[in-house]
Amino acid sequence: MQLPHNQITERLHNRRFTVAGNTHGLSGTGTVFHYQVEGNAITSTYQGGRILTGHQVGRVTGPETIELLFHCITNEGEILSGWSRGKVGVDGAGRTTLAFVWGWLSGAEGGGESSYVELVE
Template sequence: MAKYNLHGRKFVSTGNEKGLSNEDTIFHYFQDGQVITGKYKGGAIAEGFLVGKQTADDELELLFHCITTGNELRAGQSKGKITAATNGQLYLSFNWNWLNGDNSGGLSFYKEVEQV
């Protein structure tokens, strides 16, 4: 059993260098064992999906793709870290890059939001 499990947890961006997601983008994760899936939308993202795996207690790798509100298809990959505050709230940080378009990349940071 992994130290952290993302199943059913939702996150918003707190910083996203060169990325499309922002504080209006909600990421909803699902996890079964090491397998991670998810969906995201909001802000510049009309619809997005991700799939990946937890590679260590506090590490994950993801592939993601989306269609923007400007009707552009984008796809990327990332490697991330999971950390927790003393209250149990999870935080994610990613080093990522696009697999299409300009192939640029950056760093992004996310915090868990309370379930509504």
């Protein structure tokens, strides 16, 4: 489903997401992402699971696309950073979904694909 540019803000701002699939990444069960959007600028904090604390900064790049840089500290004290390019969508239940292609910049090698779904309370 294609979203108008301004709907990315509505779909991300002040919403929380959990991991739906991330076989090669660090985030997983228990990791929660909390997004904020101001204009085309995106920020988030994340923690839980293997992540002690993490941050993202990025921007809206198209009607349904975003790009982010991220960094985190793991529970073991590792510092890692990377990049991601993602697509914002909506599932059949009306929850916002995120699908990313990503890679490590520092602290690890490789990359992968990951998906996230909005936490609805």
